[in-house]
Amino acid sequence: MEHVKLIMIKYFATFVLLYLVLGIAYGLTTSQIFFVSLISLALYFLGDLFILDQTNNFIATFSDVVINFIVIYLLLDVVGFAGDRLIAAFISSIVLGFYEIFFHLYVTEEFSYEHEPISIGRYDYLMELSEEFEPFIDDEEDDYY
Template sequence: MDHAKALSIKGIMTIVVLYLVLGLGFGFTFGNILLITVVLGAVSYLLGDLFILPKTNNITATLADVGVAFLTVWLMALAMGAAADTAVSAAFFAAVAMAVGEYMFHFYMMNKNLGFFNHRRMETRTD
């Protein structure tokens, strides 16, 4: 249940940020924004939030999420027919905006102790 709530929070944050950047800033359709949100949400939740964050720290996980967001938006924008320069610009601004939300979202994830390998990290911690 905690993961469903976390995914809901992340999904809402992602669609709002992407709508503001991609929809209002670059004219992407809502359908395209929704598709990017689903793909980006799934990949970044599994990779950044559940795998990298518990093993490292918030800054490292946020930087990983920036890279994932940039690559995902860039490649999907190209696949959706955006011009190359538009795709790069859209991906850059979307990734920067997502970084702010991800940094804050990671505090929620750490507070709820969600993520793979958390039990091992907590058991072997000596400080």
Template structure:
């Protein structure tokens, strides 16, 4: 149940960030939601459940930056190709990565098992 709550929080965070940034470029809301859903699922599995517990918060936040940048650029080429994709992808990814840093603190406290050293350290700092 905690993973569903975390996925919901992450989805809202990603969707709001993309709505603010991509909305500036006039990307339709439906495309923002599709992009948010795909990014949330991929980043949760890779960044939050594997990279964060294994390598720590900073590494996971930078991984999320790269995942979001590549994901937005690739999905943008398919869903909303008429904008400046490199800039839109970078700004969106930077905003998402900043939110991910704090989301990982939540994950350490409320969701993940504290048997992992990086998770324990992050939970103690939060």
């Protein structure tokens, strides 16, 4: 059930952000944005469930930005976008990347992806390797310590 809720949140946010960038700024229709959002929703399973589980938020967000850029760039050609696809895909993927930062924090909290940090333990074995600087000559002097 958590997946359904997360998919709905991600789809709605992706649709709204893509509508702001591609719909208002570049003039794409709502049905075209619906199609691009639906296809980019398939990235939920790759980026948010697989990459985020294995790595951290930064790497998962960066990979989502790159994958979103590639997918949106290719889909803008499919829907017949007449403008500059490179700039439109870049701006869209950056805007979605800012959203993904916070969405990954929510996904991490929902699924408890917190991993134990890898312990790079320092084993400080202390041992004395030198002789005393002022050795006691007489055993009777040991009493005052």
